[in-house]
Amino acid sequence: ESGITKPKGYNVSFHCNPEMEKHHFGMTHPMKPWRLTLSKSLIYSYGMSFAMDNYISRAATYEELATFHSTDYLDFLGTVLPEPVPRDLENQNPDLKFNLGGSDCPLFDGLYDYCSMSAGGALDAARKLVSHQSDIAIAWGGGLHHAHKAEASGFCYINDIVVAILELLRYHPRVLYIDIDVHHGDGVEEAFFSTDRVMTVSFHKYDPNNFFPGTGALDDNGPKSEQNPGSHHALNVPLNDGITDEQYAMLFDTIIGQIVEKFRPTAIALQCGADSLAGDRLGRFNLQVQGHGACVAFCKRMNLPLLLFGGGGYTPRNVARAWAYETALAVGVDDKINDYIPSHTPWRDQFRHDTLFPTLEQILGEPRVNRNTQKRLQEMIQHVTEQLRFVQA
Numbered sequence: 001e002s003g004i005t006k007p008k009g010y011n012v013s014f015h016c017n018p019e020m021e022k023h024h025f026g027m028t029h030p031m032k033p034w035r036l037t038l039s040k041s042l043i044y045s046y047g048m049s050f051a052m053d054n055y056i057s058r059a060a061t062y063e064e065l066a067t068f069h070s071t072d073y074l075d076f077l078g079t080v081l082p083e084p085v086p087r088d089l090e091n092q093n094p095d096l097k098f099n100l101g102g103s104d105c106p107l108f109d110g111l112y113d114y115c116s117m118s119a120g121g122a123l124d125a126a127r128k129l130v131s132h133q134s135d136i137a138i139a140w141g142g143g144l145h146h147a148h149k150a151e152a153s154g155f156c157y158i159n160d161i162v163v164a165i166l167e168l169l170r171y172h173p174r175v176l177y178i179d180i181d182v183h184h185g186d187g188v189e190e191a192f193f194s195t196d197r198v199m200t201v202s203f204h205k206y207d208p209n210n211f212f213p214g215t216g217a218l219d220d221n222g223p224k225s226e227q228n229p230g231s232h233h234a235l236n237v238p239l240n241d242g243i244t245d246e247q248y249a250m251l252f253d254t255i256i257g258q259i260v261e262k263f264r265p266t267a268i269a270l271q272c273g274a275d276s277l278a279g280d281r282l283g284r285f286n287l288q289v290q291g292h293g294a295c296v297a298f299c300k301r302m303n304l305p306l307l308l309f310g311g312g313g314y315t316p317r318n319v320a321r322a323w324a325y326e327t328a329l330a331v332g333v334d335d336k337i338n339d340y341i342p343s344h345t346p347w348r349d350q351f352r353h354d355t356l357f358p359t360l361e362q363i364l365g366e367p368r369v370n371r372n373t374q375k376r377l378q379e380m381i382q383h384v385t386e387q388l389r390f391v392q393a
C-alpha cells in the first residue's frame with residue numbers, strides 16, 4: 001500500500017463529476033473528456049483520495065452561469081440541438097450562432113449538461129476556498145479559458161474560470177489569475193479587462209498568424225486609457241516553440257514572484273492546461289511533468305487560497321501524469337510518489353511501459369527545437385517589471 005494519509009493542518013478538496021467525462025465532442029476531435037477519467041484513475045491508484053476531501057460536483061445553475069454569460073447565449077446553448085453541420089457550409093449556415101456548431105465548438109449530445117457540470121465543479125471549488133474549508137481546491141474538469149460572454153471559442157462554451165473568480169471576488173479584494181495552458185487565456189483576460197481587482201497573466205505560444213487564438217502579445221496589458229482601473233492588470237508572456245523546464249521555471253518564478261509582491265493577491269487561480277507539455281497533439285513546448293508541476297509548487301508556496309483548474313491537454317496519458325503529479329504536490333505527498341504506475345490502475349494499458357516521471361532517456365514526446373533565446377526572455381521580464389511599476393495593491 002502507498003501509505004498515503006491526510007496531512008494535518010491543511011485541506012485539499014477534489015471536485016469532479018463522472019457524468020461530465022462521458023461526453024463526446026466527436027471521434028476525431030482533439031478534446032477528449034475521458035482524459036479526466038484517466039487522470040482520476042491514476043490519482044486514485046496512488047491512494048491520493050485518502051489525503052483529500054473528495055466531492056462529486058453539481059451542475060451550475062442557469063443563474064450562476066448568468067453571472068458572466070448573456071441570457072441570449074445561455075438560452076440558445078440550452079435549446080440548440082446537435083444537428084451535424086456539413087463542413088463546407090460551416091461559414092454560411094445561418095444557424096451557426098454564437099460560434100456554435102463549427103469544428104472547434106461542435107454541438108454534441110448533452111452539451112449544456114457538460115458545460116454546466118464543468119462550471120459546477122469550478123464553483124464548488126471556489127466556495128470551499130471562500131468558506132475556509134479548503135486551502136487548495138482542485139477542479140480538473142474546469143479551465144475553459146476561451147469562452148466569451150456570448151460566444152463559444154476554442155473548444156470552450158462556458159467560462160467556468162470567470163464564473164469561479166466572480167465567486168472569489170465576493171470575499172476576496174484581489175485575485176491573481178495565472179494561465180499555463182499553451183494557448184492565450186483570452187476569455188478570462190477580456191472578462192476582467194476593466195478591473196484592478198483581478199490581475200491576469202498568461203504564458204503561451206504566440207504567433208498571431210499561425211497559432212490560436214493569435215492574441216496575447218507582450219504589450220497587450222489592458223485598456224490603454226488612464227481612467228480605466230484595469231490598465232496594467234493584464235500581463236502576457238508570449239513564447240516560441242520548444243521552451244524547456246529550466247527557462248519556463250526561471251520566467252514563472254521571476255514574474256509571479258514580482259506580481260505577488262506588488263499586487264498582493266488574497267487568492268490565486270491557476271489554470272493548469274496540460275497542452276504545454278512536450279509531445280502534446282496541439283502544443284509546441286518541451287515541458288516535462290516536473291517543469292509543469294513546478295508552477296503548481298511555486299503557487300502553493302505563496303500560502304494563499306489556491307484554486308487549480310484543468311484546461312487543454314490533448315495527449316491523454318500525459319495529461320493524466322501531469323494532473324496526478326500536481327494533485328500529489330497539492331496534497332504534499334509528491335515525495336511518496338515513486339517512478340512507477342501502480343499495477344492495479346484500471347487503465348494500465350494506456351501507460352504501457354511508462355512511468356509517472358519519465359527518466360531522461362524517456363522524456364515526454366519528441367523534443368522540439370527550442371526557439372526561445374535568453375535575450376528575449378530577459379526582455380519579457382523587463383517589460384513585466386515596467387508594467388508592475390503602475391500597480392499598487
Ligand code: ZL4
Pocket residue numbers: 028029030103104143144145146153154155156181183184211212273275282311312313
Ligand atoms: C479539430 O481533427 O486554430 C476539430 C480542431 C475537429 C475533427 C475533424 C475535423 C477536421 C485540430 C483542431 C477539420 C478541423 C479544422 N477535428 C479545425 C482556426 C481553426 C478553424 C478550425 O486548450 N480548424 C481555428 C482551437 C484551434 C483554430 C484551439 C484550444 C483550447 C484550449 C483550452 C483551442 N482553432 C483552425 C482549425 C479535428 C481537429 C483538429 C484544432 N483547433 C487545433 N487548434 C485549434 O486552450 C481547452
Ligand code: CA
Pocket residue numbers: 179180181182183184185202203204
Ligand atoms: Ca496560457
Ligand code: ZN
Pocket residue numbers: 181182183273275311312313
Ligand atoms: Zn490550450
